Amino acid sequence: MSTTRQELLAHLDGLLQPERFKDYGPNGLQVEGRDEIRRIVSGVTASRALIESAIAIGADAIFVHHGLFWRGMDGRITGWLKERIRLLLAHDISLFAYHLPLDAHPQWGNNAQLGRRLGLAGEAAFGEQNLGWIAPADFADAASLSQHVEQALGRAPVCLPGAGRSIRRVAWCTGGAQGFFESAIAAGADAFITGEISEPQAHLSRETGVAFIAAGHHATERYGAPALAGHVAVELGLEHRFVEIDNPA
Numbered sequence: 001m002s003t004t005r006q007e008l009l010a011h012l013d014g015l016l017q018p019e020r021f022k023d024y025g026p027n028g029l030q031v032e033g034r035d036e037i038r039r040i041v042s043g044v045t046a047s048r049a050l051i052e053s054a055i056a057i058g059a060d061a062i063f064v065h066h067g068l069f070w071r072g073m074d075g076r077i078t079g080w081l082k083e084r085i086r087l088l089l090a091h092d093i094s095l096f097a098y099h100l101p102l103d104a105h106p107q108w109g110n111n112a113q114l115g116r117r118l119g120l121a122g123e124a125a126f127g128e129q130n131l132g133w134i135a136p137a138d139f140a141d142a143a144s145l146s147q148h149v150e151q152a153l154g155r156a157p158v159c160l161p162g163a164g165r166s167i168r169r170v171a172w173c174t175g176g177a178q179g180f181f182e183s184a185i186a187a188g189a190d191a192f193i194t195g196e197i198s199e200p201q202a203h204l205s206r207e208t209g210v211a212f213i214a215a216g217h218h219a220t221e222r223y224g225a226p227a228l229a230g231h232v233a234v235e236l237g238l239e240h241r242f243v244e245i246d247n248p249a
Contacts, residue, residue, distance in 0.1 A: 001038070001236070001237030001238065002036050002037060002038040002237075002238070003036075003037050003236045003237070003238065004035055004036060004037065005029070005032070005033065005034070005035050005036075005037055005061070005094050006035075007236070008037050008040075008061065008094075008096070008232070008236065009028060009029050009096065011232055011235070011236060012028070012063075012096060012098065012232065013028060015105065015108070015228070015232070016098050016101035016102060016105060016228075017101060018098060018101045020101070021100040021101055021104070021129060022129065023099050023100045023101075024070055024071045024099060024100075025067060025069050025070040025071055025097075025099060026067070026069055026097075027097065027098045027099060027100075027101055028096065028097070028098070029094060029095070029096055030046075030067045030068055030069060030095045030096070030097050031068070031085060031088045031089070031093075031094060031095040032094055033060065033061065033088065033089075033091075033092045033093040033094035033095075034060055034092040034093075034094070036060065037060045037061050037094070037238060038060055038238060038239060039057065039058055039059050039060050039061075039238065039239040039240075039241075040059060040060065040061045040062070040063055040229055040232075040233055040238050040239070040240050040241075041053065041054040041057055041059040041061070041062050041063070041240075041241050041242075041243055042062070042063045042064070042225040042226045042228075042229035042230070042240065042241075042242045042243070043062065043063075043064050043225060043242065043243045043244070043245060044064060044065050044066060044218055044221055044222050044225060044245070044247070045064060045065070045066040045218075045245065045247070046062065046064045046066060046067050046068050046084065046095055046097060047084075047245055048080065048083060048084050048087070049245045050062065050064070050243055050245050051084055051087045051088060051093070052087065053243045053245070054093060054243065055087065055091050055093070057241055057243075059093055059241075060092075060093060060094065061093060061094040061095070061096060062088075062093060062094070062095050062096065063096045063097075063098075063225060063228070063229040063232075064095070064096070064097050064225060065097070065098065065099060065102050065103075065110065065221055065224060065225050066097065066099070067095065067097025067099070068081060068084060068085065068095065068097070100129065100131065102224050102225065102228065103131055103173070103174060103175070103221075103224070104124065104129070104130075104131055105224070105228065106123075106124070108224060108227045108228035108231055109224050109228070110174040110175070110220070110221045110223060110224035111124070111131065111132075111133045111172065111173060111174055111224075112133075112224075113223035113224050113227050114172060114174050114193075114220055114221075114223060115133055115135060115172065116223075117152050117153070117223055118148065118149065118152050118170075118172075118193075119152075120133075120135040120137060120170055120172070121135055121136075122134050122135025122136075122170075122172075123135075125171075125187055126171065126180070126183045126184060126186070126187040127173055127177065127180040127183045127184070128179075128180065128183075131173055131177070131180070132171055132172070132173040132177065132180050132183060132184060132187070133171065133172055133173065134169060134170070134171040134172075134184070134187055134188075134189060135169070135170055135171075136168065136169060137167050137168060137169060137170040137190075137191075138167070138168065139166065139167035139170075139191075140166055140167075141161065141164050141165065141166060141167065141211075142159055142160070142161040142162055142164065142167065142191055142211035142213070143159065143161060144167075145159075145167050145170065145191055145193075145211065145213065146159035146213055149193060149213055149215050153215055153216065153219045153220070154219070155215070155216055155219050157193075157213045157214055157215040157216065158197055158213070158214040158215075159211065159212075159213050160197075160201065160202055160205035160206070160211060160212040160213075161205075161211055162190075162191070162205050162206070162208070162209045162210045162211035162212070163209030163210075165190060165209060166190070167190045167191045167211065168190055169188055169189050169190050169191075170189060170190070170191050170192075170193065171184035171187060171189035171191070171192045171193070172192065172193040172194065172220075173194050174194065174195055174217075174220040174221045174224075175194065175195045175196070175217050175220060175221050176194070176195055176196045176217055177194040177195065177196075178194055178195075178196050178197055178198050178201050178212075178214070179198075180192070180194065181194075181201050181204055181205075181210075181212060182204065184210070185204070185208050185210050189210060190210060190211065191210065191211035191212070191213060192210065192211070192212050192213070193213045193215055193220070194213075194214060194215070194220065195214065195215060195216050195217035195218070195219070195220040195221065196214055196216075196217050196249075197212065197214035201214075216248075216249065217247075217249050218246075218247035218248075218249055222244065225242070226240075226242035229242070230242070
C-alpha cells in the first residue's frame with residue numbers, strides 16, 4: 001500500500017497540531033521528495049548517517065524529531081547542511097520534522113513514551129507551553145530512581161541527589177529541558193528527569209533538596225519518533241523502520 005506525500009503531511013499535522021506551538025524551527029515537511037510514499041524511516045535527528053541509512057533501506061520519507069532548520073541559522077546551504085540536503089534531493093526522499101509537537105503528544109510523544117518506558121503514569125502539568133509531565137512514584141531515594149532510569153534507558157545518568165529524601169512525585173521533560181527545573185520544583189516534584197544539565201541545576205538541587213537526573217538528550221528522546229511513525233504507518237498501510245543512530249549527548 002502507499003499514500004501521497006501530501007496525505008502523509010496532512011495526517012501528521014492532524015495528529016501533532018503544530019499550529020499550537022511556538023517553536024524553534026519549522027514543523028512539518030522540511031524537504032520535498034517524491035509524491036508516492038510506501039516506506040518511511042524514523043529517527044531522532046536528520047543526520048547524514050540517518051539519511052544514508054534511509055537511502056540504503058529504500059525509504060520514500062524520513063520522520064524525525066530534530067530536523068535541518070532552526071531559528072537563528074544564517075540560511076546558507078553549505079558544508080554539512082548542503083550534503084544532507086543533497087542526499088535527500090538526489091534520492092527524492094521527503095523529510096518530515098516535528099520538534100515541540102512531538103514532545104507534547106499525549107500518547108505517542110517523547111514525554112508520554114519516556115513515562116511509559118519508566119513505568120510512570122503522568123500528565124502534562126508544568127513548564128513552557130505545558131510540556132513538562134509529572135506523576136506519582138515510589139522510590140526510596142534519588143539513587144534508586146537513578147538506577148531505575150539507567151536500567152530503562154541503557155545508560156548511566158548524572159544524578160544530583162538533592163536532600164536524599166524519598167521520591168513520591170517525579171517530573172520529567174525530555175531533551176534539553178534543564179531550564180524547567182524550577183517549574184518542576186514549584187509543581188511539587190521530589191525529582192526531575194531530563195536529558196541535559198547546566199551549571200545552575202546543581203546549586204538548585206542542593207538548595208531546594210529536589211533531585212535532578214540528566215539521562216541524556218538523545219537517550220530520553222529516542223522513543224517518540226518510532227512510536228508516532230509506527231502508528232501512522234499502520235493507519236496508512238506503510239512500511240516503517242526505526243533507525244537508531246547512537247549519540248552520547
